[in-house]
Amino acid sequence: MKVAFVSGNREQLPDAVIPLGLLSVMAATPERHESNLVDLCFEEEPDRALARRLGQLAPDVVALGMRNIQSGDYSGVGHSLDYYRGLVAAVRGATDAPLILGGAGFSVMPAKLMRHLEPDYGISGEGERAFPALLEALESGAGVEAIASLHRFVDGEVTSNPPQRDFLDMNSLAPPDRARVDPRYYERYGIDSIQTKRGCPLRCDYCTYPIIEGRVGRTRDPLRVADEVESLAEHGARHFFVVDSVFNLPKTHAKQVCRELVARRNPIPWTCYANPLGFDPELAELMIAAGCAGMEVGSDAGTDEVLLRLRKGFDTARIREFRAISQAAGLPDCHTFILGTPGEKLDDVLRTLDFIVDLDPFSVIIMVWTDDAEALDPQLARERAALRDAIFTVLDEHKDEFPWWSIPAIGVNYDPKLFELLRKRGCSGPLWQHIRQLRPPARRRRPSATR
Ligand code: SF4
Secondary structure (H helix, E strand, O other): OEEEEEEOOOOOOOOOOOOHHHHHHHHHOOOOOEEEEEEOOOOOOHHHHHHHHHHHHOOOEEEEEOOOOOOOOOOOOHHHHHHHHHHHHHHHHHOOOOEEEEOHHHHHOHHHHHHHHOOOEEEOOOOOOHHHHHHHHHHHOOOOOOOOOEEEEEOOEEEEOOOOOOOOOHHHOOOOOHHHOOOHHHHHHOEEEEOOEEOOOOOOOOOOHHHHHOOOOEEOOHHHHHHHHHHHHHHOOOEEEEOOOOOOOOHHHHHHHHHHHHHOOOOOOEEEEEOOOOOOHHHHHHHHHOOEEEEEEEEEOOOHHHHHHOOOOOOHHHHHHHHHHHHHHOOOEEEEEEEOOOOOOHHHHHHHHHHHHHHOOOEEEEEEOOOHHHHOOHHHHHHHHHHHHHHHHHHHHHHHHOOOOEEHHHOEOOOHHHHHHHHHOOOOOOOHHHHHHHOOOOOOOOHHHHO
C-alpha cells in the first residue's frame, strides 16, 4: 500500500525538531509498502501544501501524527486543535483514503479526539506494532478487533480496543531513517533527537507520559544508542537532545550509555531531561565526559506541599542536593517550574518563586499550568484563566530582575529574534544554555516580599 505519513507539527520555537516518533513508525512499516513522508513543519500554508502533496501521491492510507496538543510556548491549547481540524479537512478534500491519527498528542485523550476530529482510525501509544497490523488488515480486509489500542467508529460510536499488555522491546526497533528528514532541520537548527529508553517509573500527578509509554523503563542497549549517535554527524547534527522522559533513571543505564559515548569519543554535545532522583557525583562526571552540555530538570514546584500533591517523589531538599552536585561538577542545570497547578493558590506560586531565587540554578524555565482538557472544555478554560492572569501579573512585575529566566507564556527569552541572534553567534542546542551569558544578573527581590 502507498502510505502518506504526515507530520503536522510546525513548532519552530525554540527549535524545529525532527518527527522522531513518526520516523520510528515508518521504520517499523514493512518495506513492501511504499512510505512517503509529508512534513508540514516549514510550510507557510500547511493545509494547501498537504492537499497538494496528497494530490500528487494519491496514497492508499494517510497517517497523521499529532505531536502536541499544547502550543510550543505553553500559552494555550485552542489553536492547536483548530489547526488539526484544518488538516483533517485538507485530507478529506484531497483523498478518499482512510485517515489514521496517532502520536503523543493524540494518545493523551484518544476517544475525545476521535469524536472531535473524526478520523477513520486512531492509534494511541506506541505505533510501531499497531500501525503495520492495521495496514495489513486494511489490505487484506481482515478484522481489526485484535489490534491493541486501536480506536474506530462502530455504529457512530467510538470503540476502543484494549491497550497492549506488553510494551515494545526497544532493541527490536529499527532506528529512524534520517535520510528522509527535511535538511532544513539540520541547516537551520542543527539539533537532533535520540531515545535511550521509553517508559517512566514515576507517577507525577499531571503527567500523561506513562499512559503513552508505560511505567516500565525499557532501556536500549548502550551500544545501539552509541551507534545511532555516531550516525548523527552524517546528517549535520551539531547537538542532540535525549528525549527520554528522564535520562538519569535508571541511573545504572545512564552511566552505561555515558561510558559507551566516552569510549567512542563522542564529539557532539547533548542535553537531556533529568530528575532530582537518581543523580550522584559519579553520574555528573560521566555525563560531562560523554559530552553532556546541560540538563533540563523537572523540579516543578518550590514547596514541599505542592511537590507532594504533584506526587513528584522528591522534596525541595532533594532539589537543592541535585543543584549542589551539578554545580560542583560544572554541569549546567536548567530547572523547569510549573506555576498554578490544580490546587495551587497565588501564595503557593509566590513561595515557589522565592525558592527559585534561593536555589539560583544555572537557568530557569517558568511555565504556567494549562490543562490539556481545556481544549475541549470552555468552562474549565475560563476558570483556569483567572489564576493564570494573576500569575502573569506577578511574573511581569519581576521579569526584569531575573533576566536569564525564560518565561515562554509572556514571551520572556522566548522569541524568534533572540533565537535568531543566538544562532547567528553559532549557538546550538537548547538556548537556555546561552542566555545567561547574554543577560547579566540584575538587582533581585524575593517576589513574595513585594506583595
Ligand atoms: S518524571 Fe517526567 S515523564 Fe515521568 S511521570 Fe514525572 S513528569 Fe512524567
